Amino acid sequence: MDLAYTLVFTVFPYLCLTTFVLGHAYRYVTDRYGWTARSSEFLEKKSLWAGSTLFHWGIILTFFGHAGGMLVPQRVFDFFGISAGAHMTVAYWSGLAVGVAAFVGILLLAWRRLTQPRVRVVTTVNDAVTVGALIVVSGLGIYNVVFGHYNVLYTLAPWIRGIVTFTPEPMLMREVPLSYKLHVTAAWALLGFSPFSRLVHIWSAPVYYLLRRPIVMRRLTQF
Ligand code: HEM
Secondary structure, three states, rough: OHHHHHHHHHHHHHHHHHHHHHHHHHOOOOOHHHHHOOOOOOOHHHHHHHOOOOOHHHHHHHHHHHHHHHHHHHHHHHHOOOOHHHHHHHEEEEEEHHHHHHHHHHHHHHHHHHHHHHHHHHHOHHHHHHHHHHHHHHHHHHHHHHOOOOOOOOHHHHHHHHHHOOOOHHHHHHOOOEEEEEHHHHHHHHHHHHHHHHHHHHHOOOOOOHHHOOOOOOOOOOO
16 A cells, blocks of 8 residues: 555655656757747637637646645744635635636637647647646636545645655545545646647746837838
8 A cells, every 4th residue: 555655645746746847858859940939820810819818827827826825834824814714715616717727728729729720630649648647637626626526725735745855755645535546646747748739838928028028120221
């Protein structure tokens, strides 16, 4: 039993994290011109907008919610007068809002890929796996929020902190319900797969665009 927990909740996460880091380095060196979101906007724009906007806002805010809510120990929240109960209530409602946005968004994107002939024809197996995995991970997340009602602050959250601080404690996951175990395991697998998919575009978010010096545009004068 202990061995199974060590394999699933320590060895597997580190395997996925290693693949994530080395995979991105390998992809960057070997396929720099393939490092792209492979946007299909020029093939079909109308239905992309709703799905892509909902999904991107939802998934990015979900990421920050996960990081802020679980990587920061509850004792820090206690110090600022935020009880575990209040923490869980905020996590529930904000998680529900952004999680539903991400889930509905990715379903719309999957529907678009299935029903728009021009988009369907350029969809690869890799795209299908990526979108399918995002549906599974976000769907299990929503399931946990709506039906789970499990307090993660003293088991799952310290477990994930143990992983990122290289002090893993897999047995913390013993009490955690199955649907949460499936959610985190599917998320690790997606992380390990992401360097080999279009998800590499996440690391090329055009943040410097906001800081770059303005370009002065002048009309050409005729002499
Ligand atoms: C960091 C900021 C991000 C930027 C600037 C960004 C930008 C883009 C752009 C320009 C596209 C192509 C056009 C479109 O489909 O909207 C795209 C597609 C996509 N992005 Fe992102 N993205 C970001 C983060 C993410 C994250 C965090 C995920 C998932 C974990 C993600 C998953 C996807 C997927 C699955 C598609 C393909 C959608 C489809 O065509 O079916 N993106 N992204």
